[in-house]
Amino acid sequence: MNKPQHSAFAETAEDAIAAQDATAKAEDLRLGITSEEATQVAMQNTLLTPRFYTTDFEEMDAIDVTPVREDWDKLIGQMKSDPNKGHFKKNDDWVVDWEGMDPALRAEFIDFLISSCTAEFSGCVLYKEMKRRGSNEDITTLFQLMARDEARHAGFINDALREAGIRVNLGFLTQQKKYTYFRPKFIYYATYLSEKIGYARYITIFRHLEKHPEHQFHPIFGWFREWCNDEFSHGEAFALLLKTDPKLTSGINRYWIKFFLTAVYSTMWVRDHQRPLFHEALGVDTTWYGQEVFAKTSEISKQVFPFTLDIDHPRWRPNLDRMEAASRQVAAAKKRGGIEGFVSRVAGMAKATFAFVSLYTIPVVPNEVPESPRMEPAY
Numbered sequence: 001m002n003k004p005q006h007s008a009f010a011e012t013a014e015d016a017i018a019a020q021d022a023t024a025k026a027e028d029l030r031l032g033i034t035s036e037e038a039t040q041v042a043m044q045n046t047l048l049t050p051r052f053y054t055t056d057f058e059e060m061d062a063i064d065v066t067p068v069r070e071d072w073d074k075l076i077g078q079m080k081s082d083p084n085k086g087h088f089k090k091n092d093d094w095v096v097d098w099e100g101m102d103p104a105l106r107a108e109f110i111d112f113l114i115s116s117c118t119a120e121f122s123g124c125v126l127y128k129e130m131k132r133r134g135s136n137e138d139i140t141t142l143f144q145l146m147a148r149d150e151a152r153h154a155g156f157i158n159d160a161l162r163e164a165g166i167r168v169n170l171g172f173l174t175q176q177k178k179y180t181y182f183r184p185k186f187i188y189y190a191t192y193l194s195e196k197i198g199y200a201r202y203i204t205i206f207r208h209l210e211k212h213p214e215h216q217f218h219p220i221f222g223w224f225r226e227w228c229n230d231e232f233s234h235g236e237a238f239a240l241l242l243k244t245d246p247k248l249t250s251g252i253n254r255y256w257i258k259f260f261l262t263a264v265y266s267t268m269w270v271r272d273h274q275r276p277l278f279h280e281a282l283g284v285d286t287t288w289y290g291q292e293v294f295a296k297t298s299e300i301s302k303q304v305f306p307f308t309l310d311i312d313h314p315r316w317r318p319n320l321d322r323m324e325a326a327s328r329q330v331a332a333a334k335k336r337g338g339i340e341g342f343v344s345r346v347a348g349m350a351k352a353t354f355a356f357v358s359l360y361t362i363p364v365v366p367n368e369v370p371e372s373p374r375m376e377p378a379y
């Protein structure tokens with residue numbers, strides 16, 4: 001079989017990564033970037049960007065999807081039909097003005113792209129590994145399809161980054177980045193949420209820019225609708241996996257779900273508030289954006305979680321702001337170093353912990369979970 005020239009057309013994650021690597025090497029030659037330089041860039045940025053995960057693949061391979069068979073087959077059929085094949089590739093609408101971009105905005109935007117590329121690739125690595133290790137056909141088929149999508153997404157962001165002279169070396173990341181172990185059920189909660197919040201983030205920006213096209217300062221945002229539909233499907237798959245075993249969403253696990261919801265929401269809040277220029281350029285108020293994304297994610301998560309977080313509670317916003325201030329304090333203290341820096345860092349971490357506990361102890365809003373979780377992307 002002919003290997004695809006571009007990751008957008010690849011049918012497996014492996015082919016997508018190989019296509020990206022080939023382009024990257026050609027570009028390195030053209031720009032005179034040595035492989036050590038490229039590696040350095042990748043290393044530098046991986047310290048600040050999202051984590052890579054590993055899990056108990058045997059336990060995941062043992063999942064029986066019989067209780068959700070009908071919905072499952074429909075979803076897999078949809079993903080196999082591959083509506084976005086070839087989409088994640090530049091076309092004539094792709095016009096970029098890196099030179100004209102304010103340098104401070106450029107720095108924040110590049111940070112956003114690197115962090116997004118790593119997050120996409122983190123999904124790809126986990127899904128690809130599950131596919132490789134598993135023998136359960138339902139599970140390996142799903143994970144192969146999701147790995148394919150994430151490899152295309154990461155490849156496309158890499159295309160955008162290369163234009164700015166940066167390359168995230170995907171092969172190198174796979175080998176060198178540290179992996180964090182999560183039990184399968186934690187993978188389900190964290191990944192379900194990150195797929196759905198990813199959908200909510202991309203669609204909120206896309207809809208906003210539809211109304212305010214003058215704020216679209218880079219063409220990549222024009223690709224967000226199809227992009228978020230992929231993420232939506234991935235989230236649907238995890239919703240079905242969560243539905244295979246009622247224990248996953250009841251009893252003690254309710255506390256874990258609440259923990260992951262609080263952690264994912266507050267991390268997003270803190271990270272987004274660190275990119276004020278990026279949001280200003282988009283014409284988006286970061287605080288509005290955060291609450292909007294939480295509201296959409298909460299609404300969607302009613303498909304499978306027996307409650308949502310109360311994001312309108314009087315303790316919600318002030319403690320998110322406290323966490324953000326604390327994270328700023330910790331970052332500044334790290335830079336300062338010495339005893340003073342150390343003391344300030346410990347104090348900052350204590351503040352963040354208190355704020356987190358205060359968020360975590362807000363009473364939840366109960367929810368009646370429907371029989372079938374399946375939903376269509378509606379925003």
Ligand SMILES: [Fe+2]
Pocket residue numbers: 120123149150153230231
């Ligand atoms: Fe993705």
Ligand SMILES: [Fe+2]
Pocket residue numbers: 123150195230231234
């Ligand atoms: Fe995804």
